[in-house]
Amino acid sequence: MAVLKFRVYLEEDDAVYRDIAIKHTQHFLDLHLAILKAYEFDNKHQATFYRSNDAWQRGREISLEVYDKTYVVPPLLMADTTIGSEIKDPNQKFIYVYDFNKNWVFLIALIQIIKEENPKLVYPLVTRVEGIGPQQYGTKSLLGEKFADIEEKYDLSEAADGFGEDADDENDAEEDAEDAEGQMDDDF
Incomplete structure (x- = not known):
């Protein structure tokens, strides 16, 4: 079973990133939770992924739930959508937005495809941490x-x-x- 390795950058600072390995059969909900854990954020806010291209333009939305907003095309749901089904390119990119009020934006790039998973590991998992992540609620927290x-x-x-x-x-x-x-x- 293939394992996909993504680099999850903080949009404001590409020196701050986390590499996350996830099976292609796992869902976007698993990736959502892995990103939150990797950046030490809580799971209390709205979130969505967008399929993206090399210019980081937002495409098809893969949302945590259907929100009360206007959609061009109804969103896919994270819990129902496998990661492998949305890989259209060997350099596939996604944009992840968390907490629509604070507007945390992460840029996600597929950096490696591993043909076989390691049976000793539990996926998704963080394989690399670079830079100090932001504080979700600011300095005082x-x-x-x-x-x-x-x-x-x-x-x-x-x-x-x-x-x-x-x-x-x-x-x-x-x-x-x-x-x-x-x-x-x-x-x-």
């Missing part, structure tokens, strides 16, 4: 509540250019010390 504590403790919002009031206090202290030194010289 990385540290959670701790970020707010750090921000408050160090007053990060006030010191926009890296200098706070303390720098002025230090300059004043230096000037006061020089004045006192000059005063002492006058006394002697």
Whole structure:
């Protein structure tokens, strides 16, 4: 049974990617879940694949479900569509969009076709990880509540250019010390 290896790029940064191996008989739903796991995203949002060409133009849609929007052609469903059925070219490409509000876009390129699967492996699987993936919900989710504590403790919002009031206090202290030194010289 053939195994297809896809490179899943973050659209904004092609240095960030994950290689995913999947059997040609598995469904787009399996690929959808593998991408989310590879990028450490949750599975709470809408998603869709588009068959694509070399110019990354969006073609036939393969959707998680039928959404309330206008379709040129009714979408295929991820749970019903095998990956092998949508491979029309040895360099096949897909576009994957996750969370229509945040609009996470991934570019997917078929990079290798392996004739035989490895019976010791469970597919789909991530075979390579390059670059640090984005945080699904932004920086604050990385540290959670701790970020707010750090921000408050160090007053990060006030010191926009890296200098706070303390720098002025230090300059004043230096000037006061020089004045006192000059005063002492006058006394002697």
